[in-house]
Amino acid sequence: MAQEDIFKKLISHCKEYGYVFQSSEVYDGLAAVYDYGQYGVELKNNIKKYWWDSMVLLHENVVGLDSAIFMHPTVWKASGHVDAFSDPLIDNKDSKKRYRADVLIEDQRAKFEAKIDKEIGKARKRFGDSFDEQQFRETNQRVLANQVKINELTERFTKALNDDDLVEIKQIIIDYEISCPVSGTRNWTDVRQFNLMFSTEIGSTAEGASTIYLRPETAQGIFVNYLNVQKTGRMRLPFGIAQTGKAFRNEIVARQFIFRMREFEQMEMQFFVRPGEEMKWFEFWKDLRMKWHQSLNFGAENYKFHNHEKLAHYANAATDIEFRFPFGFREVEGIHSRTDFDLKQHEKFSGRKIQYFDPELNESYTPYVIETSIGLDRMFLQVISASFDEEEIPKENGTKDIRTVLRLPAFLAPVKMAVFPLVKKDGLPDIARSIINELKFDFYCQYDEKDSIGKRYRRHDAIGTPFCVTVDHQTTEDQTVTIRERDSMKQERVKIEELRSIIREKVNFKNKLKDLDF
Numbered sequence: 001m002a003q004e005d006i007f008k009k010l011i012s013h014c015k016e017y018g019y020v021f022q023s024s025e026v027y028d029g030l031a032a033v034y035d036y037g038q039y040g041v042e043l044k045n046n047i048k049k050y051w052w053d054s055m056v057l058l059h060e061n062v063v064g065l066d067s068a069i070f071m072h073p074t075v076w077k078a079s080g081h082v083d084a085f086s087d088p089l090i091d092n093k094d095s096k097k098r099y100r101a102d103v104l105i106e107d108q109r110a111k112f113e114a115k116i117d118k119e120i121g122k123a124r125k126r127f128g129d130s131f132d133e134q135q136f137r138e139t140n141q142r143v144l145a146n147q148v149k150i151n152e153l154t155e156r157f158t159k160a161l162n163d164d165d166l167v168e169i170k171q172i173i174i175d176y177e178i179s180c181p182v183s184g185t186r187n188w189t190d191v192r193q194f195n196l197m198f199s200t201e202i203g204s205t206a207e208g209a210s211t212i213y214l215r216p217e218t219a220q221g222i223f224v225n226y227l228n229v230q231k232t233g234r235m236r237l238p239f240g241i242a243q244t245g246k247a248f249r250n251e252i253v254a255r256q257f258i259f260r261m262r263e264f265e266q267m268e269m270q271f272f273v274r275p276g277e278e279m280k281w282f283e284f285w286k287d288l289r290m291k292w293h294q295s296l297n298f299g300a301e302n303y304k305f306h307n308h309e310k311l312a313h314y315a316n317a318a319t320d321i322e323f324r325f326p327f328g329f330r331e332v333e334g335i336h337s338r339t340d341f342d343l344k345q346h347e348k349f350s351g352r353k354i355q356y357f358d359p360e361l362n363e364s365y366t367p368y369v370i371e372t373s374i375g376l377d378r379m380f381l382q383v384i385s386a387s388f389d390e391e392e393i394p395k396e397n398g399t400k401d402i403r404t405v406l407r408l409p410a411f412l413a414p415v416k417m418a419v420f421p422l423v424k425k426d427g428l429p430d431i432a433r434s435i436i437n438e439l440k441f442d443f444y445c446q447y448d449e450k451d452s453i454g455k456r457y458r459r460h461d462a463i464g465t466p467f468c469v470t471v472d473h474q475t476t477e478d479q480t481v482t483i484r485e486r487d488s489m490k491q492e493r494v495k496i497e498e499l500r501s502i503i504r505e506k507v508n509f510k511n512k513l514k515d516l517d518f
Helices: 003-016 040-057 073-079 101-130 133-139 141-162 166-175 219-224 226-232 278-294 341-350 376-387 428-439 453-463 473-478 496-507 509-516
Strands: 020-022 034-036 062-064 086-091 098-100 192-195 199-202 210-213 239-248 263-273 303-307 317-325 328-339 356-358 363-365 368-375 388-394 400-406 417-421 445-447 467-471 480-485 491-495
Touching: 003 020, 003 376, 003 388, 034 040, 040 062, 040 239, 040 263, 040 376, 040 509, 073 210, 073 219, 073 341, 086 101, 086 166, 098 101, 101 133, 101 141, 101 166, 101 328, 133 141, 141 166, 219 226, 219 239, 219 263, 219 341, 219 368, 226 239, 226 263, 263 278, 263 376, 278 303, 278 317, 278 328, 278 368, 303 328, 317 376, 328 341, 328 376, 368 376, 376 388, 400 453, 417 428, 417 453, 428 445, 428 467, 428 473, 428 496, 453 467, 467 496, 473 480, 480 496, 491 496
Parallel strands: 062 239, 417 445, 417 467
Antiparallel strands: 020 034, 086 098, 086 192, 199 210, 239 263, 263 368, 303 317, 317 328, 328 368, 356 363, 388 400, 467 480, 480 491
């Protein structure tokens, strides 16, 4: 099945099973804005907790913060967002559709990469275990030809970005015959810059109102509170400040479901270090953050680093961790060496000294900063994409059934356990309810008595529930139940009193965090 079709099924599944809804759907929706349903909010909160605990609990020198969305407008002047927070925009004159010019070019590069992957896939199938991918990449003419195209496009594109050459960016689109996905034509406007910040007004009267901005990132709330946290927490370098929260960007093209939205949530950590030590810590966090992603066991081959061709005005090093979504490799987290730009800018614009006194060196200086920034919504999509599966199940009559299952990591799953009475009589519902009442303080449980046992299994497979427990007539005799595991569909008989320890062992955050304590 084509990856595009898989992605459409995934989007449909998210709505059908209460994970993600179109915002204001009863009014035909609001473009690129989404609501998280009853299971989506649970998964989102679990991902957020996993990130927070792995940052704050596992590192003695990382603490938390929750800064306001509204900030003094000068914050965004100092940070450079007012003057430089923009994307290159281009319109197709026939379809009237608007695109990010850099994304069009990156998509073209991805097409060349896809051709290489296709050749490698065919060769791996042909040669089996004896296949040497590196040798194939270095000798196959079709692979080499496409790699030359990638290198030439990357070099030209990088130079245009670094030179802010909008004319050259358009020329690249023309030279590579990049067409509008809707009209199929190459009738493009000139490329121009588009500021991404949302503005609003604050004040009690229209006459006295002043213009402020919805924050486009959470990082600046950390920078302006740097001294408050450092002094009240008696923090010594190196140390970090972590924060989660909403951010807002007026994206030119918000697409690919929840991957790119206008209202989204970030999980960021700013790590303050001595000047001159930033590259050591950049490599440290780059390595650690990749291990965090790969610890979810979605396959190491589905992750890669992508170094930035053009560095932001505040950075001296930057890389992205990319995940293989159904629509290709895309960024889920950025690791940046932000230098001392932000703190010095806020010192300059505020007129206040924002430095650190180093007792070991007996001097004051402006710290450098390493940033790890992950989109919670993109992380949500990564988890859902990697977990979504359709498998064929043989039936007794020789035909096959399709089982749709979300193979969510058990500790992230919204519902940890569902309890079913075999029938709605003979006291079985009462026993099922008593099990839930006993265990609901340990993890999220659900009671389900509608439809046949088989349909209930399928429903919770689709929700992603890792364990289903069935109460039957034997339960009334020996206090045992059947526990079924989602992924293997294996069933075993266990004592009711053993349920807590069996399930807690699999769904406990503590056990996962221990694995992360590198």
